[in-house]
Amino acid sequence: MSEIAAAKLTKKDFQSDQDVRWCPGCGDYVILATVQKMMPELGVPRENIVFVSGIGCSSRFPYYMNTYGFHTIHGRAPAIATGLKTTRPELMVWVVTGDGDALSIGGNHFIHVLRRNVDVKILLFNNRIYGLTKGQASPTSELGKKAKSTPYGTIDAPFNPIQLALGAGAGFVARTSDADTAHMSDVLRRVATHRGAAFVEILQNCNVFNDEAFDSFYAKDVRDERSIKVEHGKPLTYAGGKKGLRIVDGQPRIVDLASAGSTNGAAGACEEGAMVWDEKSSASAAFALASCTAPDFPEPFGVLRAVERPLHHELELAQGRSVRQKAGDGDLAKLLAAGDTWTIG
Amino acid sequence: MATTRVGTNGARGIQEVPTVTIRFCGDSGDGMQFTGSEFTRVSAMAGNDLQTLPDFPAEIRAPAGTLAGVSGFQVQFSSAPVFTPGDQPEILVAMNPAALKTNLEDLVHGGMLILNTGAFNEQNLRKAGYAKSPLEDGSLSRYKVHSIDISKLTATALESSGLSSREVERAKNMFALGMMLWMYSRPTEPTIRFIQSKFASKPGIADANEKALKAGWNFGETTEMFQPSIVKPASLPAGRYRSISGNEATALGIVAVSELSGLTMFLGTYPITPASDILHELSKHKNFRIVTFQAEDEIAAIGAALGASFGGNLGVTTTSGPGVALMQETISLGVMAELPLLVINIQRGGPSTGLPTKTEQADLLQAMYGRNGEAPVPVLASCGPADCFDAVIEAARLAIRHMTPVILLSDGFIANGQEPWRFPDPKDLEKIDVKFRTDPVGFQAYLRDPATLARPWVRPGTPGLEHRIGGIEKQDVTGNISYDPENHEHMVRLRADKTARIARDIPPLAVEGPASGDLLVVGWGSTRGTIQQAVKDLRARGRSIAHVHLRHLNPLPSDLPAVMKCYRKVVMPEMNMGQLRQVVRAATLVDVHGINKIKGKPFRVSELVSAFEEHLS
Numbered sequence: 001m002s003e004i005a006a007a008k009l010t011k012k013d014f015q016s017d018q019d020v021r022w023c024p025g026c027g028d029y030v031i032l033a034t035v036q037k038m039m040p041e042l043g044v045p046r047e048n049i050v051f052v053s054g055i056g057c058s059s060r061f062p063y064y065m066n067t068y069g070f071h072t073i074h075g076r077a078p079a080i081a082t083g084l085k086t087t088r089p090e091l092m093v094w095v096v097t098g099d100g101d102a103l104s105i106g107g108n109h110f111i112h113v114l115r116r117n118v119d120v121k122i123l124l125f126n127n128r129i130y131g132l133t134k135g136q137a138s139p140t141s142e143l144g145k146k147a148k149s150t151p152y153g154t155i156d157a158p159f160n161p162i163q164l165a166l167g168a169g170a171g172f173v174a175r176t177s178d179a180d181t182a183h184m185s186d187v188l189r190r191v192a193t194h195r196g197a198a199f200v201e202i203l204q205n206c207n208v209f210n211d212e213a214f215d216s217f218y219a220k221d222v223r224d225e226r227s228i229k230v231e232h233g234k235p236l237t238y239a240g241g242k243k244g245l246r247i248v249d250g251q252p253r254i255v256d257l258a259s260a261g262s263t264n265g266a267a268g269a270c271e272e273g274a275m276v277w278d279e280k281s282s283a284s285a286a287f288a289l290a291s292c293t294a295p296d297f298p299e300p301f302g303v304l305r306a307v308e309r310p311l312h313h314e315l316e317l318a319q320g321r322s323v324r325q326k327a328g329d330g331d332l333a334k335l336l337a338a339g340d341t342w343t344i345g
Numbered sequence: 346m347a348t349t350r351v352g353t354n355g356a357r358g359i360q361e362v363p364t365v366t367i368r369f370c371g372d373s374g375d376g377m378q379f380t381g382s383e384f385t386r387v388s389a390m391a392g393n394d395l396q397t398l399p400d401f402p403a404e405i406r407a408p409a410g411t412l413a414g415v416s417g418f419q420v421q422f423s424s425a426p427v428f429t430p431g432d433q434p435e436i437l438v439a440m441n442p443a444a445l446k447t448n449l450e451d452l453v454h455g456g457m458l459i460l461n462t463g464a465f466n467e468q469n470l471r472k473a474g475y476a477k478s479p480l481e482d483g484s485l486s487r488y489k490v491h492s493i494d495i496s497k498l499t500a501t502a503l504e505s506s507g508l509s510s511r512e513v514e515r516a517k518n519m520f521a522l523g524m525m526l527w528m529y530s531r532p533t534e535p536t537i538r539f540i541q542s543k544f545a546s547k548p549g550i551a552d553a554n555e556k557a558l559k560a561g562w563n564f565g566e567t568t569e570m571f572q573p574s575i576v577k578p579a580s581l582p583a584g585r586y587r588s589i590s591g592n593e594a595t596a597l598g599i600v601a602v603s604e605l606s607g608l609t610m611f612l613g614t615y616p617i618t619p620a621s622d623i624l625h626e627l628s629k630h631k632n633f634r635i636v637t638f639q640a641e642d643e644i645a646a647i648g649a650a651l652g653a654s655f656g657g658n659l660g661v662t663t664t665s666g667p668g669v670a671l672m673q674e675t676i677s678l679g680v681m682a683e684l685p686l687l688v689i690n691i692q693r694g695g696p697s698t699g700l701p702t703k704t705e706q707a708d709l710l711q712a713m714y715g716r717n718g719e720a721p722v723p724v725l726a727s728c729g730p731a732d733c734f735d736a737v738i739e740a741a742r743l744a745i746r747h748m749t750p751v752i753l754l755s756d757g758f759i760a761n762g763q764e765p766w767r768f769p770d771p772k773d774l775e776k777i778d779v780k781f782r783t784d785p786v787g788f789q790a791y792l793r794d795p796a797t798l799a800r801p802w803v804r805p806g807t808p809g810l811e812h813r814i815g816g817i818e819k820q821d822v823t824g825n826i827s828y829d830p831e832n833h834e835h836m837v838r839l840r841a842d843k844t845a846r847i848a849r850d851i852p853p854l855a856v857e858g859p860a861s862g863d864l865l866v867v868g869w870g871s872t873r874g875t876i877q878q879a880v881k882d883l884r885a886r887g888r889s890i891a892h893v894h895l896r897h898l899n900p901l902p903s904d905l906p907a908v909m910k911c912y913r914k915v916v917m918p919e920m921n922m923g924q925l926r927q928v929v930r931a932a933t934l935v936d937v938h939g940i941n942k943i944k945g946k947p948f949r950v951s952e953l954v955s956a957f958e959e960h961l962s
Contacts, residue, residue, distance in 0.1 A: 051813075071817065076648040083613055109641065319631055
């Protein structure tokens with residue numbers, strides 16, 4: 001019954017009756033609308049979907065989704081989602097988090113959920129600032145960032161979330177932005193269908209405390225020149241095909257396709273100069289690509305890595321099956337009487 | 346308890362002895378825990394009642410031969426019911442000078458001292474701080490000393506074994522065990538079988554240990570150095586028994602909860618002394634509905650457990666005081682989200698890292714008040730190794746029935762201590778009733794059961810009941826976010842009421858002793874056996890004294906004030922500065938007097954007897 005119902009679901013079915021309380025103009029609205037729009041396509045019954053979040057602006061997300069939801073505590077959503085998914089593998093579990101929640105207070109759980117490959121979908125809204133506590137520097141704020149907590153500029157170097165996830169062994173790592181909903185939809189679809197921990201960094205504009213944080217490379221007028229779309233099996237080109245990227249000795253290198261002696265046809269030029277992206281290749285290639293940051297390099301957007309790894313809950317289930325095969329189904333009477341026993345009277 | 350010789354057994358000259366307390370002690374590398382538990386196992390199978398007290402350093406291998414590296418294992422075994430591991434050993438087996446130095450003061454005057462003279466060399470004597478060998482300076486004259494070169498005798502027995510001198514040296518504990526088995530007329534076969542299976546992959550080591558064990562047994566037989574004795578089986582209630590430690594019983598209790606409730610039990614935990622053995626035991630039993638998860642830290646451990654509970658199974662976490670400190674925020678979330686959750690704290694000496702391998706009862710106030718805001722949580726305590734099994738089931742029952750996190754306090758003393766357990770037939774255990782809401786009609790996430798005030802438990806995956814919960818204050822009934830001042834006060838009072846109502850489920854208190862009189866001893870947790878024995882001894886001397894032991898610490902049993910008022914005076918022994926006393930005084934305005942010991946060691950019966958005497962006079 002529920003499958004039939006799921007087939008008929010629309011975006012509206014995923015909207016809860018709660019008032020959305022983000023600031024007007026917040027990038028979170030765009031993400032919420034994009035997710036709600038994509039959900040019916042997945043064909044997963046609403047009741048089998050759970051959104052788990054921590055604390056922060058992003059973490060209010062579950063209240064607005066008409067699915068099961070658990071708004072937990074700061075940084076701990078991956079841990080809570082792990083216990084849920086491990087015991088209820090049939091549920092589709094999403095984790096919604098932010099740069100402070102996932103990378104500062106929850107850094108430990110973030111890396112461990114990825115290394116274990118718990119089959120959860122992690123949406124990290126990265127606005128490079130603390131919003132809910134009103135404007136302190138975050139672990140992704142750029143060095144020297146002047147914020148309420150850092151009037152003279154932060155002296156803490158930022159994390160690169162993509163590199164951190166890759167270093168933790170993530171099988172699926174992607175990046176998108178609230179400024180490009182079409183791209184976000186494509187990436188979210190990949191996130192949803194990946195088997196295993198799937199991590200996506202969504203650059204999200206906080207128009208109150210860190211407005212235009214990504215404009216230097218993602219404002220419409222500079223986007224083509226300063227960012228690059230990463231697609232499996234396609235060459236890494238940007239700037240209208242005039243430029244490309246290669247990874248040489250573990251370092252990104254910009255290839256000037258226009259002056260490489262090739263014709264204007266971008267495709268021809270790519271074969272010679274730009275690297276054809278393989279999302280299944282080594283994590284180190286993705287790591288090198290993720291090191292591309294503005295203004296020296298184009299910022300990468302897309303699926304940087306997608307490889308399947310053994311699923312945490314399947315390993316757990318397999319272990320249970322193998323113990324049952326060897327020892328038989330659990331028998332409490334037998335267990336209590338195990339080892340040496342003696343009888344009195 | 347003093348050994349009383351009660352006549353001899355004719356031709357073989359075997360003396361019958363009612364009760365014996367032995368302590369094995371040596372360097373932490375000498376295998377004293379293994380020796381002690383094996384002696385215990387054999388005694389248990391012989392039908393004795395018994396209790397044990399392992400005592401070991403926090404370091405895995407402190408420098409050999411030093412005072413800090415001494416490890417001990419004490420067991421009291423008897424033909425009568427035993428309530429404690431014994432105050433003071435009558436027999437002390439000391440494998441080196443450091444063990445002698447740190448343990449001698451506990452040996453009863455006139456007690457037997459068995460010394461491995463092979464370890465009494467100049468270097469070891471110096472490490473133990475002896476200027477002169479105690480074997481020669483007459484300082485041991487008040488004891489019956491047996492000086493035996495166990496090291497050399499073991500080496501001689503293993504001359505042709507082909508093992509290294511280090512491996513030979515490590516078998517000397519089996520020689521000592523062999524002697525003690527002979528002394529108490531025990532067979533060696535069960536131990537030989539155990540050795541062979543334990544070292545199955547190392548046949549050379551297995552054979553060496555077996556040989557050393559037999560050599561020790563034969564040494565007893567041949568030299569006639571010791572009076573052979575026997576401790577007859579105890580007249581315990583009829584039934585089938587096994588030996589059990591508190592941590593094992595806790596793990597088995599968790600399995601039982603799964604069987605009784607039909608739920609998967611999810612243990613999220615992080616290794617910590619003295620709780621880790623629960624994980625070790627439970628992780629073996631994955632042929633039951635058991636999932637064990639060794640998390641990245643205690644916060645993740647309890648978080649994952651709460652996630653499992655949100656999913657409609659029962660999350661449990663096992664830890665010690667420092668772990669609970671990290672878990673409190675998640676316990677708070679459990680209080681707010683009104684989800685069942687089981688938090689088991691095997692208390693140890695604190696604060697901070699404190700005394701990791703020693704026992705204490707100083708986490709009660711942390712359990713009751715250690716969270717931000719008004720966050721009441723039911724708190725229970727287990728009071729003996731075998732009792733941990735029942736306590737876990739009771740805690741889980743309350744968590745599910747009342748939709749709340751429950752904290753169960755155990756401690757290092759009962760976690761590692763062993764006793765015989767008349768284990769139940771699972772058919773006799775009461776099922777745990779679990780109700781999931783499935784009906785969407787009229788559903789509200791915080792609609793309450795009128796009797797318990799519990800909200801409905803909904804498994805995600807149930808169509809039509811999709812809802813969101815979280816840590817922000819809830820509007821009553823709907824569960825929606827609410828910052829309304831009236832609602833907040835209402836919810837705070839409601840959560841308090843919900844916890845207080847659990848008292849309705851608590852059975853009337855069972856008082857041991859007269860229903861009124863001079864002195865009532867109120868205890869909780871691992872002090873039960875010691876209090877029981879002390880109260881029994883004093884009643885035998887005609888004193889008017891009774892004992893009541895609390896399982897439920899929050900809420901308190903509703904009949905506690907009435908019971909306390911039947912006695913002239915109320916005392917409460919605790920291994921802390923008086924934490925439950927403070928709670929009980931505040932709740933009942935009864936002037937409870939404290940008897941407090943904070944040494945990382947359990948009370949002795951004699952300590953309580955004299956403290957009670959003081960209050961009686």
